[in-house]
Amino acid sequence: MRPAGASCPLCIETGGELVWQDRRLRVILADDAQYPGFTRVVWQDHVVEFGDLDPAGRAWLVEVLVAVEGVMRRVLEPVKVNLASLGNQVAHLHWHMIPRWPDDAHFPAPVWATPDPARVEAAAHRVARTRERLPQYRRSLREVLDALAGAG
Amino acid sequence: MRPAGASCPLCIETGGELVWQDRRLRVILADDAQYPGFTRVVWQDHVVEFGDLDPAGRAWLVEVLVAVEGVMRRVLEPVKVNLASLGNQVAHLHWHMIPRWPDDAHFPAPVWATPDPARVEAAAHRVARTRERLPQYRRSLREVLDALAGAG
Numbered sequence: 001m002r003p004a005g006a007s008c009p010l011c012i013e014t015g016g017e018l019v020w021q022d023r024r025l026r027v028i029l030a031d032d033a034q035y036p037g038f039t040r041v042v043w044q045d046h047v048v049e050f051g052d053l054d055p056a057g058r059a060w061l062v063e064v065l066v067a068v069e070g071v072m073r074r075v076l077e078p079v080k081v082n083l084a085s086l087g088n089q090v091a092h093l094h095w096h097m098i099p100r101w102p103d104d105a106h107f108p109a110p111v112w113a114t115p116d117p118a119r120v121e122a123a124a125h126r127v128a129r130t131r132e133r134l135p136q137y138r139r140s141l142r143e144v145l146d147a148l149a150g151a152g
Numbered sequence: 153m154r155p156a157g158a159s160c161p162l163c164i165e166t167g168g169e170l171v172w173q174d175r176r177l178r179v180i181l182a183d184d185a186q187y188p189g190f191t192r193v194v195w196q197d198h199v200v201e202f203g204d205l206d207p208a209g210r211a212w213l214v215e216v217l218v219a220v221e222g223v224m225r226r227v228l229e230p231v232k233v234n235l236a237s238l239g240n241q242v243a244h245l246h247w248h249m250i251p252r253w254p255d256d257a258h259f260p261a262p263v264w265a266t267p268d269p270a271r272v273e274a275a276a277h278r279v280a281r282t283r284e285r286l287p288q289y290r291r292s293l294r295e296v297l298d299a300l301a302g303a304g
Contacts, residue, residue: 049225049233051217051218051221051222051233059211062210065202069202073203080201080243082239083202084236084262085235085236086236088232088261088262089260091232108241109240110240110262112261
């Protein structure tokens with residue numbers, strides 16, 4: 001694991017609201033206006049590609065991704081969860097976990113497509129209701145990840 | 153694992169050029185004009201979310217993703233690999249694996265952003281050179297995945 005130093009934003013900043021972390025990874029909320037519950041799982045060390053992790057690190061990351069997905073589905077009740085590790089802009093391993101709804105600004109396109117302003121407006125009430133669930137989402141994430149880390 | 157029947161395109165069609173498969177998953181080439189080497193790993197059974205897999209299935213899928221990523225990096229030499237499981241349009245578990253280059257039509261944006269036509273033109277020679285490596289990419293994928301499956 002090589003330190004990237006001052007040039008990597010995810011080495012020097014949390015990158016969002018810290019919800020949970022251990023020595024290997026952190027779970028943050030992205031505070032996205034259209035996607036409340038948009039979550040990122042960031043590897044603490046500067047690693048570029050998923051395949052650069054050793055098997056134990058990879059297994060732990062996957063366990064956490066699945067645990068976060070479970071909480072997201074149970075608490076936020078999206079119609080689909082989107083997972084992505086891109087890293088073209090910040091080449092420090094991080095996973096996007098995005099809850100999706102049929103009325104969201106991009107559905108069924110990926111969230112990186114151009115949004116339709118009319119859909120942003122139409123989704124406002126549902127987005128607000130989803131946002132109300134964020135305190136429960138944070139609590140459940142911490143409970144589930146504490147239990148998972150304790151069991152490991 | 154529930155069969156989705158005639159309503160799911162990935163239950164009734166391969167979804168691309170079949171490169172390798174076993175009873176649990178298949179590896180296909182997407183034949184994308186801008187992204188030669190765009191690969192998808194499709195779960196054979198109709199499963200919706202990554203977290204719906206049982207632990208053994210998930211571990212095998214992750215092993216294959218990492219193996220494909222390794223071949224992609226070694227043979228195609230992209231600057232970054234993008235991984236994504238979205239499924240908003242076809243809610244049958246499949247992973248996009250996209251080799252990226254600094255001169256590609258979207259870089260550093262995700263491939264689902266609006267492409268810049270001028271960049272498509274500028275990348276044409278590099279895209280053609282990448283395409284020339286696809287026979288080696290297919291061969292290496294088969295060798296590596298055969299070995300992995302044999303070792304399992």
